[in-house]
Amino acid sequence: MHRYLLFVFVVSFLAGCTYTAKITDGATAVDRKQYDVAVPMLQREYKRAKTRGEQGAIAMDLAVSYRETGNDDQAAEWFQTAYDNGVGPDALRERAEALKRLERYEDAIQTFTDLGFEIGSRYEFRKDIAGAEMAMRLMAEREAQEVKEYEVTPAGFNSPGADYAAVSYDDRLVFTSDRAAATGEDTYNWTGRSFSDLFLVDPEVSDVQAFNPTVNSESNEGTPTFSPDGNVMYFTRCTAPEKRADAYCGIYRSERQGEGWGPAEKLPFVTPDANYMHPALSEDGRRMVFSANLSEGWGGYDLYEVEMGPEGQWGTPDLMNRAINTDGNEQFPYLDADTLYFASDGLEGLGGLDIFRTWPMGDGRYSAPKNLKLPINSGADDFAYSIVRRDGTGIGSTTTGYFSSSRPGGAGSDDIYAYTKTVLPPPPPDPTPIEYRNVLDVTVVEKIYEDPTDPSSRVLGLRPVPNATVVARVGEQSRTVATNEEGVLSLVLTDDQRYEFRAERPDYLAAQGRFSSRNLPRDPDDPEQRYELELEIEKIFRNREIVLENIYYDLDESFIREDAQPTLNELAELLRQNPDISIELGSHTDCRATDRYNETLSEARATAAVTYLVEQGISAERLTARGYGETQPVADCICERCTEAQHQLNRRTTFRILE
Structure with missing residues (x-):
């Protein structure tokens, strides 16, 4: 995922604004993450380039700049140009990702397949190909539907900038945007636009106003959630880095004061060594779900939940379980009663972030996350689902709300879309008895180096290691088994166990991993759930730096x-x-x-x-x-x-x- 707008990579782009020296070439602009500045420079430099190597390097920088400023059509073409000029498989990988975001799924599948042959492993791209095939299947199914569950239209208040994460506030909406009216005089050279602020809008007339000068600052603000009485707001703020320090995003709290809002304070559980973002409150305001990239997580950004104590103080956050969190990124949670909506790029999806929903089952477990499919999800990033109104109950009733997407055809890089969901008749029941199974596929993998003899050379991807030894431990019991020819060991999981694995092979460094089967879902609609765990072993290169x-x-x-x-x-x-x-x-x-x-x-x-x-x-x-x-x-x-x-x-x- 390369989207700068999701508060995920604010750390790096804030640091990019600290440079004061004049930039005179495109490569330096890209290095300093000033992508909007880089594009015209690189276009001129490409025309003047005299060798194939120079053209390839400039084309790659230009493609990255287009990607980071939300122009995937141009990015896909320039990644192809970079590949044709000898840049290598990285350019082909980026082209495939851009094609997927553009929903050119057949082209994306072919490019991913070609890439697998080039680096010597299709394993690396199996999820990408599966997601693209699923998207094509869903598109065909939607075409055949007489009555469609979702209807989607772009919001009338989108701008050429990034607009996202709209939530209800009184009779209006609050959303995040980096449009020109945002606070501060500085222009962010990544995009050529402002830093993000919160804005108010009446969606019926699209009269956009700045939210509040106490909350909006020269830092980045966004993704708010409000207490049930509307008097307390929690939101994300990403502050500028201090000298020799990284910048981190935190969750802040502000109280309403008359017609305005009081100074914002960082929540006490926010630590200075990680990013905390995207808070979402329960209906009673005493439970919060948020996203963070803490070291204890499963990988990337994970969802955490925290309860408010009787004295009104937030407790210690708990990592949500493996049914929800993956080794990818889970972000933008939204709570509707006991249903949790969130975005993930680690679960099987159509491309980028997809929106999923899950809810607690009768035994306290969560259901397997359900992909909201087309037209809510697309090949691009789709996130920040919210509900505004319900009309009626039962079959034919409707729910209206908003979500955000970077899909092609919008007004800006990210846009807000309104949806109407209609409750359709349920499918006929299946009389077959349900047998629940949770299966874990443990895959032992190794890096594919550009130079197989040099561990400092570029990593092209991963490939499975056949016949590796895996020591699996559950409690006091352990068992030693070998992976199959595809490098996989499949286990049927027992509930509420902690599994530990150690992968070994002669002349390789051992690797360890863990998996918890605590509260894994039992979903009648999908009784067999499969999970993946990679154990990456490193080939030993003795006396190599x-x-x-x-x-x-x-x-x-x-x-x-x-x-x-x-x-x-x-x-x-x-x-x-x-x-x-x-x-x-x-x-x-x-x-x-x-x-x-x-x-x-x-x-x-x-x-x-x-x-x-x-x-x-x-x-x-x-x-x-x-x-x-x-x-x-x-x-x-x-x-x-x-x-x-x-x-x-x-x-x-x-x-x-x-x-």
Whole structure:
């Protein structure tokens, strides 16, 4: 998912606004995420390019810029141009994704299939192909329907900007937009538009007004939810980054004060090391569901729920179960009584984010999430479903509301759509006795490297590893089995168990994974549910340098900064899982400063990394620190002529597995 509008990637785009130096070429504009600025520059540069390699690189940057500014038609064409000029499978992958968002499903399936052959594994794209095939099937079914469940029309108040997440507020709507009327004079060069604010509208006359100057600020605000009496509002705010710090999104609370709103305060359970967003309140206002990317989650953004205590204070959030959360992104929850609507790109869908609904069953479990299908979902991102009004009950009754989509044909990059849902007669009952089964497919996979001999080369995708050993543990019991020729081990799950898995193969680093069968759904409409778990094992490349990403140091310092700790924690976990290997931690500097200074500094930095790992419980006997100074640059440039990007490549922390 590449949509900047979903508050998912606000962290990176806010940081992109801190640059003040004049941008003179398209590649720099793309690097600084100023995509709207990059497009005309890259178009001129492509015409002047003299070699196929230059054309390919410029075409790729131009395609990315079109993608990030919501122009998938142009993006698809320029990704093809980049691929034709030798960029490689990344361009083909991006083209396939753009074709899917454009609902050109046959072309997308063919491109994904070609891509699978090119990288040597169709496994990587099986979900994409299945989703496109499902979309084509649903389109045919909808054409055959005499009475349609949903009718959809674009809202009259959409703008050329991004408009999304409309919810009821008194007799009007509040929605999120980055239209020109948003607060602040700065233009966000990612899109060429403003930062996002909350707006009010009467949908009957489309008279859009700014929501409130106390709530709207020069930061990004959006995705509000209101208490039952309308006097308390919770919303997402993403603040600008401080110096040398990441920016994070949080959930804020504001109380109504007369005709306005009071200062917003961040909720107490919001921690400073993750993004919290998209709050949704229950009918009584005492339960909240939200999205966050905490480390304890299943992957990407997950949904959490939290209860309000008797004193009006929010408790500790709980991660919602595996029936709802996936290794993808779950976002934009909305509560309608006991029914939960949410968007996900990890469940089987038509493309991008799709909208699903689920509800608690009689035994406290949630039903299997139901895809709302066409025309609510599309090949693009569809999200932020809400209900405004109900008319009647039973067959023929209607529900009206809104959802958001980046589908083609709208007024802007994201648009708000009104829907009317009609209750249709139910299908005849099936007399067959129901047998419930939950099945977990554990797949052992490995990376496909562009250069099979170099673990630092580009990763093209994943492929299954046949005949790998998997140790499955449930409680005190364990069992050792082998994957089949497709690299898969299928298990019928027992309810309310915690499963732990360890995948092993000679000459590979072991990998571990977990799965909980607690409260998995029992859905009469879909009695067999299948889940997937990937265990990614790494081929051992002895005495080959592997770069550790996101290890940074302050100028002239060697201590381990807080933002470097997650990467070193992952390395510590890898060492715990593979107790028989020893590694060398290496630190490299760029060519600036003296040889002696760089050797001393790099040795201190490597030693600091080793010390940190020892503090995490790794035996010092397994660790060697070595400072290389500037002696092993990876960027081929004369020191005085190296760009800042090349200097950054040379400033790196690495590890190698020793013989």
